[in-house]
Amino acid sequence: MNSVISNNEIAGQFPILKQPVHQDKRLVYLDSAATAQKPLAVIQSMNAFYEHTNANIHRGIHALAEAATEAYENARTKTARFIGVADARQLIFTRNTTESINLIAYTWGRKFLNKGDLVVLTEMEHHSNLVPWYMLAEEKELRIEFVRVRDDGTLDMRHYHDLLEKKPRLVSFTHMSNVLGTINPAKEMIQDAHRAGAVVVIDGAQAVPHFGVNLTDLEPDFYAFSGHKMCGPTGIGVLYGKMDLLNAMPPFMGGGDMIKKVTFEGFSTNDVPYKFEAGTPAIAEGIGMGAAVDYLESVGMDAVFAHEQELTQYAFNVLADVKGLRIIGPGADVRGGVISFTLEGIHPHDVAQILDSEGIAVRAGHHCAMPLHQRFNIPATTRASLYLYNTKADLDALRKGLDKVIEIFA
Structure with missing residues (x-):
């Protein structure tokens, strides 16, 4: 497979990738599953807001307020289009997934x-799609059951269908695993859950940045993702919901902007999405999110996914003969650009520290997925995660760095 992304051109658009680390080491950034780096276009969009149109939104009628409001709401419209949603009111801006x-x-x-x-x-x-349900289950005495993960890192779909026969009220799952790289068959799973009468929530934090996602086609009830994993800023996230559900839900927090009217007797809520957006939002971050959408659309999500598939296959080939290395999850042809692995006899934190000394940024630990690591009977993994700015040279550097790790611990 030939990538249509020009590595040098793309990498050059990310200022942070030009700087050395540890004085003289080239930065090899392989931690995009944690947060992606930001292209200059996104950084400039936020600077321009602060320099030229900084004002609070929605309530002011002066020139700056109107310009800021327009830019912020344009970002909502762009993001809706990016995920195949016709009505931008169905997108609520939050802080993160x-x-x-x-x-x-x-x-x-x-x-x-x-x-x-x-x-x-x-x-x-991810813990983000576990702990909120644990907390609610304790409060409301709910039952929680888990679809098993097979040894190859894919979901046991027979077990999923067995659980659906129990008529769950809610089904919630990740579109793509942040540890295994597994891309789940979301459309099939959503359709099956709907037939069983369940409401479906999708954690799309690792999906939306890396391949095309069309919610009109998938038809989830709720879908969540974050700006900072898709070349946008931190502090801005998106929740999509079907309009009938959003209208039926009570507000999340109380305060300014989420109200239509307040009296000494009580209040009435604003319309969706503002009903869920209390207080001054992350305005610059929302505008940065819109710039990130523009940037990814200019590259093309098909090109991003093809590039990552090519790099993932290359990584599997480069790492194939590393002594004692075990990659967790499915094969390169059926996963996204996330490669979590163990090195026999060497703790992942030691692996990451030595790689860092060579300028290679990876993640070590449980990656906010402790139960999944428990499932595979391992305390932690080292994770190299890829994005559109990575190159085969980055993976060659990873291989060379792992050789040094093994040499030190030999």
Whole structure:
């Protein structure tokens, strides 16, 4: 497979990748599953807001306020288009994927889930899609069951269908695993869950940045993702919800902008999405999110995915004969650009520290997925995660760095 991305051109658009680390080492950034780097276009968009149009939004009628409001709402419209949603009002801006899922649990979950209801999750979930449901289950006496992960890192779909026969009220799962790289068959799983009568929540934090996602085609009830993993700034996330569900849900927080009217007797809520956006939002970050969407559209999500598939296959080939190395999860042809591995007899933290000394940034630990590591009977892994600015030279550097790790511990 030939990538249509020009590595040198893309990498050159990310200022941070030009700087050395540890004085003289070329930065090899392989931690994009944690957060992606930002192209100059995104940085400039946020600087331009602060330099030229900084004002609060929605309530002011002066020139700066109107310009800021227009830029912020344009970002919502761009993001809706990016994920195939016609009505931008169905997108709520939050801080991140974690807040989005908590919003669902605290509003829809508290109102519509009742004692004894079944919530179906999977063994590969990030803590952000586990802990909110644990908290709600304790409060409302819900039942939680987990779709098993097979030894190859894919979901046991037969077990999933067995759980659906129990008529869960809610099904929530990740579109792509942040540890295994597994891309789950979201459309099939959503359709099956709907036939069983369940509401479906999707954690799309690792999906939206890396391949085309069309929610009109997938038809989830809720879908959450974060700006900072898709070349955008931190502090801005997105929650998509079907309009009938959003209208039926109570507000998440109280305060300015989420109200239509306040009296001494009470209040009435604003329309969706503002009903869920109390207080001054992350305005510059929202505008940066819109710039990130523009940037990714200019590259093309098909090109991004093809590039990552090519790099992932190359990584599997380069790492194939590393002594004692075990990659967790499915084969290179059926996963995204996330490669979590163990090195026999060497702790992942030691691996990451030595790689860092060579300028190579990877992640070590449980990656906010402790139950999944428990499933594979390992305390931690080292994770190299790829994005559009990575190159085969980065993976050659990773291989060379691992050779040094093994040499030190030999």
